[in-house]
Amino acid sequence: xxxxxxxxxxxxxxxxxxxxxxxxxxxxxxxxxxxxxxxxxxxxxxxxxxxxxxxxxxxxxxxxxxxxxxxxxxxxxxxxxxxxxxxxxxxxxxxxxxxxxxxxxxxxxxxxxxxxxxxxxxxxxxxxxxxxxxxxxxxxxxxxxxxxxxxxxxxxxxxxxxxxxxxxxxxxxxxxxxxxxxxxxxxxxxxxxxxxxxxxxxxxxxxxxxxxxxx
Amino acid sequence: xxxxxxxxxxxxxxxxxxxxxxxxxxxxxxxxxxxxxxxxxxxxxxxxxxxxxxxxxxxxxxxxxxxxxxxxxxxxxxxxxxxxxxxxxxxxxxxxxxxxxxxxxxxxxxxxxxxxxxxxxxxxxxxxxxxxxxxxxxxxxxxxxxxxxxxxxxxxxxxxxxxxxxxxxxxxxxxxxxxxxxxxxxxxxxxxxxxxxxxxxxxxxxxxxxxxxxxxxxxxxxxxxxxxxxxxxxxxxxxxxxxxxxxxxxxxxxxxxxxxxxxxxxxxxxxxxxxxxxxxxxxxxxxxxxxxxxxxxxxxxxxxxxxxxxxxxxxxxxxxxxxxxxxxxxxxxxxxxxxx
Numbered sequence: 001x002x003x004x005x006x007x008x009x010x011x012x013x014x015x016x017x018x019x020x021x022x023x024x025x026x027x028x029x030x031x032x033x034x035x036x037x038x039x040x041x042x043x044x045x046x047x048x049x050x051x052x053x054x055x056x057x058x059x060x061x062x063x064x065x066x067x068x069x070x071x072x073x074x075x076x077x078x079x080x081x082x083x084x085x086x087x088x089x090x091x092x093x094x095x096x097x098x099x100x101x102x103x104x105x106x107x108x109x110x111x112x113x114x115x116x117x118x119x120x121x122x123x124x125x126x127x128x129x130x131x132x133x134x135x136x137x138x139x140x141x142x143x144x145x146x147x148x149x150x151x152x153x154x155x156x157x158x159x160x161x162x163x164x165x166x167x168x169x170x171x172x173x174x175x176x177x178x179x180x181x182x183x184x185x186x187x188x189x190x191x192x193x194x195x196x197x198x199x200x201x202x203x204x205x206x207x208x209x210x211x212x213x214x215x
Numbered sequence: 216x217x218x219x220x221x222x223x224x225x226x227x228x229x230x231x232x233x234x235x236x237x238x239x240x241x242x243x244x245x246x247x248x249x250x251x252x253x254x255x256x257x258x259x260x261x262x263x264x265x266x267x268x269x270x271x272x273x274x275x276x277x278x279x280x281x282x283x284x285x286x287x288x289x290x291x292x293x294x295x296x297x298x299x300x301x302x303x304x305x306x307x308x309x310x311x312x313x314x315x316x317x318x319x320x321x322x323x324x325x326x327x328x329x330x331x332x333x334x335x336x337x338x339x340x341x342x343x344x345x346x347x348x349x350x351x352x353x354x355x356x357x358x359x360x361x362x363x364x365x366x367x368x369x370x371x372x373x374x375x376x377x378x379x380x381x382x383x384x385x386x387x388x389x390x391x392x393x394x395x396x397x398x399x400x401x402x403x404x405x406x407x408x409x410x411x412x413x414x415x416x417x418x419x420x421x422x423x424x425x426x427x428x429x430x431x432x433x434x435x436x437x438x439x440x441x442x443x444x445x446x447x448x449x450x451x452x453x454x455x456x457x458x459x460x461x462x463x464x465x466x467x468x469x470x471x472x473x474x475x476x477x478x479x480x481x482x483x484x485x486x487x488x489x490x491x492x493x494x495x496x497x498x499x500x501x502x503x504x505x506x507x508x509x510x511x512x513x514x515x516x517x518x519x520x521x522x523x524x525x526x527x528x529x530x531x532x533x534x535x536x537x538x539x540x541x542x543x544x545x546x547x548x549x550x551x552x553x554x555x
Contacts (some may be wrong), residue, residue, distance in 0.1 A: 005340060083252040088399045136249050136269070138256055145425070147435040154433055154440075156424050184424045191473045214436050 011066035026065060026095075031103025035097055040184060046104050046154035049211025050113035050208070056166030057085065062109030062212055065101040066155035071182075072097055080182040081174075101149060114165030126206025129199055140191055142203065150207060151214060156184050176200070230343035240279075240385060257476030258325055258397075258468070266393040267328025267338075270322045270330050270383035285378070295372055296329075297319055299361065302372065309362040309449055311494070312433060313376075315442035316456065318469055322383060324397020325468035325475070330384035333377075341514060345552045347375050352434035354549065359454035362496050362539050364546040369426065400464030411527050414489025419481055420470060430493060434513035445493035446540040458518035462487035467488035490540055491531065492525045492534050496539035499549065507531045 038060070042048050046061030060068070074080035076089035092100060115123070128134065130150055133141035142150045145157045152159030160168060172182035175192035183189055192200075246269050262265050272280070273293060276286055295301065297320050299312040313329075314320055321329035332352050339359040340347045342355070353376050354365035392409075419428060424443040426432050427451050432443040443449040455461050467483035468475050478486070498521065502508045509522030515523060520535040538544055 101322065133319065135323050136245070136252065138252055138473070138475075144472060145440070147440045148438045149436075151435075153435045185421060185471055185474075187424075187471060187473060 003153045012203040026098035026102030028106045031099035034100050046107045047110035050164035050166045055147040056164045058167045060104040061107035064155050067158045068101040074182045109212035112162040112164050112208035115205035118205035123206050124201035129203040137194055161210035162205050165204040165208035172200045236359045240275045241269040243494050252460050261396040264393055265396040266391050267396045270400050288375050288378050289382045292375035295376055305390050306366050307361045307363045310439045310443045311361050327399050329380050331379040331398050334387045335383040358546050360450045360548045362451040362541050402460040402464035406481045409488040410485050418489050436447035444490050445495050449495050451496035452521045452533050459487050459491050492520050499545040
């Protein structure tokens with residue numbers, strides 16, 4: 001493998017690499033002692049909660065540690081907006097964040113909520129978007145970036161199968177409206193902008209009903 | 216242009232007589248909507264004399280009035296096309312799926328849609344100098360793009376793939392006289408000078424988040440998510456994608472995924488030049504000497520970096536006998552044909 005130190009430095013990836021290194025050294029045991037405030041919303045088992053008609057809290061159990069760290073840091077720096085998380089972004093230093101991320105990454109993922117009452121037709125449409133996309137509107141399938149079953153691929157594309165419908169729907173709408181834009185190269189934003197609200201709902205409830213882990 | 220096209224579509228002239236009129240799967244209005252989506256994203260509108268065809272989707276298949284057994288074979292073809300990795304070690308020796316290059320399961324314009332092959336073949340093909348059938352054209356993809364061994368002609372897998380191609384062409388006349396809208400990966404105009412350094416920088420900025428810094432892509436649960444762009448798990452030196460104009464056309468029209476036409480012509484060409492200046496498995500037509508092979512297939516390799524010197528380090532590209540994970544050089548069912 002070739003390595004391009006100058007290019008990477010120019011891109012600011014060297015700074016990123018140090019975060020990544022810290023994450024790989026995250027200690028889940030130490031992390032376990034730091035998560036009491038997180039559990040208030042994200043629950044002791046990391047399951048989070050779907051809240052119909054309100055703000056849903058995402059499941060953290062099983063989330064990729066590097067993705068976790070990036071999101072926390074983005075909220076802290078203001079490149080991702082979350083009023084709910086703001087009081088907590090100074091709670092963890094770099095090592096503590098790595099420990100907490102490692103703790104949640106190792107947890108058993110729990111099932112998604114919020115898709116239980118969706119109609120068959122809505123779920124069918126959601127499945128089409130997630131698995132095959134709708135190219136007549138240039139909506140790319142979720143799985144083409146989020147991996148097989150949309151269960152996640154690498155550190156940039158989190159698992160979204162088994163995430164709560166309310167959370168997925170809120171995030172896609174935030175991308176669509178431009179209030180969330182911390183994705184690499186606008187990869188999610190450019191697709192969300194082409195999605196109608198009904199399709200956003202359909203894909204959210206279908207994904208919520210899927211297993212977060214390969215069966 | 217859009218307005219003009221709309222009028223032509225409604226008047227039902229030659230342009231759409233072979234598609235919408237004979238196509239049970241897409242109405243004129245749906246085709247019009249599709250074209251508007253594409254043009255809003257920067258794709259050209261169809262020229263007045265072009266053939267526009269929107270192939271049926273897998274959802275359309277369920278409602279189609281065709282024999283259930285035909286549906287089953289089409290589903291099998293779709294499954295092979297989108298998860299070609301199920302043939303790994305038998306017919307496929309790299310990380311590619313057919314749908315890695317033919318986006319949207321082979322249906323999407325400007326992403327080398329596969330249905331034109333079903334209505335324009337058999338035809339003479341310069342690459343191998345004889346008349347090719349649809350099955351032989353598919354075999355070419357396996358030999359080069361999949362660095363593999365084509366499924367046997369007439370085998371279940373080959374018939375399923377060919378049937379899927381043909382079904383996507385539903386309603387289109389054979390040997391159409393018009394040019395086909397969105398065929399292939401139309402290359403943007405080649406800039407005066409290509410820059411390896413600029414291509415490398417752009418690759419790391421725009422492509423590496425998925426395809427990785429070393430171009431190796433990513434697999435999850437034994438399935439390809441982001442295809443390898445070079446190296447042992449990518450297409451070999453005989454694949455159409457090694458031609459810089461083909462890669463530039465693919466990139467300009469399709470990458471980054473979901474953002475076609477976001478890169479300038481220069482950027483698309485520079486990334487293609489960088490990507491195609493990296494090593495990959497040997498061309499199955501290798502004679503044992505790279506320059507001789509490049510000369511023998513000059514009509515093809517004049518567009519690639521095969522047998523040429525890489526400007527960044529002076530390396531002669533393709534000068535090796537590495538066939539990747541494939542334990543042979545040339546598949547035995549890839550052969551000349553003379554009709555004598």
